[in-house]
Every structure is written in C-alpha cells, then in structure tokens.
Amino acid sequence: MGNVERCDKTLPLNEMMFHVRRDAALRARWLTDLEGIAREFGLSAPEYEALRDKDVRRLHDLGVHQYYVPQILRLFYGASANANSHPALEAYKRAYPKEAVASARLQAELDRRAR
Amino acid sequence: MATIVAAMAMTHSPGLTGWFDAAPKGQQEEALRATAEMRERLAAARPDVVIAFSNDHLLNWPINNTPEYTVGIAAEHVGPADWYDEWLALSKYRIPGHPALARYIVNDGARRRLALAYLREMKFDDGISVPMHYLNPDGAIPLIPVTMNCTVPPIPTPERAYQVGSVLRDMLKAYPGKERIAILATGGLSHEPGGPRYFWVDEEFDLWFLDLLKKGDHEALLRDCTLERMEEAGSGGTAELLSWILAMAFTTGPAEVLAYMPAIAWRSGTGMVVWPTLA
Secondary structure, eight states: GGGGGGGOOHHHHHHHHHHHHHHHHHHHHHTTTTHHHHHHHHHHHHHHHHHHHHHHHHHHHHHHOHHHHHHHHHHOOOOOOOOTTSSHHHHHHHHHHHHHHHHHHHHHHHHHHHO | OEEEEEEEEEEEHHHHHHSSSGGGGHHHHHHHHHHHHHHHHHTOOSSSSOOOEEEOEEEEEEEEOOOOOOEESSSSSEEHHHHHHHHHOOOEEEEEHHHHHHHHHHHHHHHHTOOOESSOOOOOOHHHHHHHHHHHOOSSSSSEEEEEOOOSSOOOHHHHHHHHHHHHHHHHTTTTTTTTEEEEEESSOOTTTSTTTTOOOOHHHHHHHHHHHHHOHHHHHHHHHHHHHHHHHTTGGGGGHHHHHHTTTTOSSSOOEEEEEEEEEGTEEEEEESOOOOO
C-alpha cells in the first residue's frame, strides 16, 4: 500500500496537529513557543527536532500523517497563495528531489502539449 | 416519497480557489466552463437539498478515532473553518442544512446496520467549501454534508463505498417527504496530498478511471479499480474517488465527463462528471 499507510496513528505529533489547526491560541504561539507546545503534547525529542527543522522526510519517517506535513510548513511560512512555487513547498523539493524533478518534467510536457 | 433528481461529481482541490491563477489559462477556462455547466444542471434539477459526499481531512475527527462516515445535521452550516479560509482564499459562507433529513439518515442508517457518526457543528475544509463555492455560491440549496474517512488507515474498499451508496439510495428513496435530492460526490482524481509525490498527477490512471465511468459498467469498475490501484496513482488522495463510487450507486449506465485536466498546478487530477441516468 501507499505512503499514507506509513502513518503512526499513536504519534503524539499527530494528536498535536489536530488541536493546533482548531485552536487559534496554539497557532499564535507556533513561531514563538513551538517547544512549549511540543512539551504540552508530549512530543519526543526526534519529533520536536524534525518539526523545528521543517524536515519533511524525517516527519514522514516518524509517522506523521502526510496531510499534516504541508500544514506544518504553512504554519511556518504562511497559508495564502499556496502554489507549487510557495516557499512552504521548497521543503518538499529538498526532501524528495527525484520526485520533484519528475513532476517538473511532467509539468513541462503538459505545458508543451497545451501550446 | 423523496426523489433523487441529480448525481454529479467534481474535484475539490484547494487550488481551485486558493491559487486558481497558477494553472495554465486553458485549464482555468476549462474548469470554469465545466463547473458552470454543473451549476446549471444542478439548478435545472430543482433540488430541495444537496447531499454532498466528501471526506474529512483530519479536521473534524482526531486520528485516534476516525468514523467511516459522518453526517452534518446542523440547521445551518458555516465555513470554511478558520485555519482554512486564508489557504482557500474564501470568505465565510452560510448554507442552510436539512436537519430532518440528516437525522433520518443517521437513525435509519443505524436500523440498516450502517454506523454513521454525526456532528451538530461540522467544520469545513476544501472538501465541501470548494464545490459549494462553484455549485451553490449563494447557499440557495440546503446542504447535508457527509464525510467519509478515506485517508486514515484502514481505508475502506470500493466495494464497501458502493454498498454504502446502495443502502443510502434505498433509504433516501424511502424518506417520507416530497424532497427532491441531489447527490454530489467531491474529491479525486489522482493526487498524493502531503506525500512524496505531492506535485504529481497520474493522467493515465485518471483517463482510465473516467473511461470506466463512461462505460457505466459498475461491476467492471468495482472489479478493476481496486483500492491498491488507486493508492498507486497517488496515496492518501486518489481514494477520495470512493465518494464518486458511492455516488455511482445512485445511477445506472454511463457518466458524462464534462472536463478533465491533469492539473499539476492545483496538485490534483481535476475532473467534473454528471450521471444522466439515475437508479
């Protein structure tokens, strides 16, 4: 099965993200007190460090649900105009360079076809 | 007795509202044309209520407890949820609900051995907000949102979605009212939201899937379009097509494909479909 089955349903970071997205007070602390939020939700050191480093591959490897990873990045970089060129998505291109190149190639081919 | 008056399906990708301009002009025009046609056909069916089958993106239910299906029973639905309005570039909207029918679905479902969770106040992300923006922009048609879990393992199978659709079809037709009911499925086509292939679209899978819908042979589609095949075409996202398969149970024969766009810019295979013949 696919990537989504790698998620660890019992990971504290997955629980934390559910609440962060529903609670404006937690979101307001994201950039200034991430460590405090992480402590309150019982994150392990590797979970906190992957989060702090915005490391997409490590977050996936730890079992963060794939939906939450782009949302983590949007909390750091902002959510508006979230096109593929958005700074929040650069972390994906760093984590999965092969996939990013393949996508860029496909995009170029589709653009050629459209012209 | 109530009547089913329409069945249609469309992609709900956030790019369709949040960064619409990022796609090539041709795709933008195609999406606007196809959604306008869906909107006209929906209005022409004169529905008293639209039941929208989407999926919860871990917004309403935490990962430790994700019901297979959830019905929104509110008298009025308000969206998008705060965290989503900026991302979707949508201002707040209000759409009346249909509590009597929604509560009937929950309770009659239980009698028919369908475990349907419900929420008196459902929160809305792209799954409901994007299609409502295009198809029900004034909130003139009352809405019953139904979300399914198609992303937290275990993900249900296409057979299961079709079976649930069949039970819902029989149940809705038996509703003791004169309601004209439109069925809308939202989600798909191929995409892998937040996964390694986040910027990928599997055009070959999408065209193959749409071709199965055009053939209208439900048994063949259920045999060939396995969950494994959907996951290969984009994990954790393509399976949103389970809502389309659920809606298919309300129809017979071929679907009409209004548009398809391999829209990498919106990070999703993007399609709009109407079923002309209802079961």
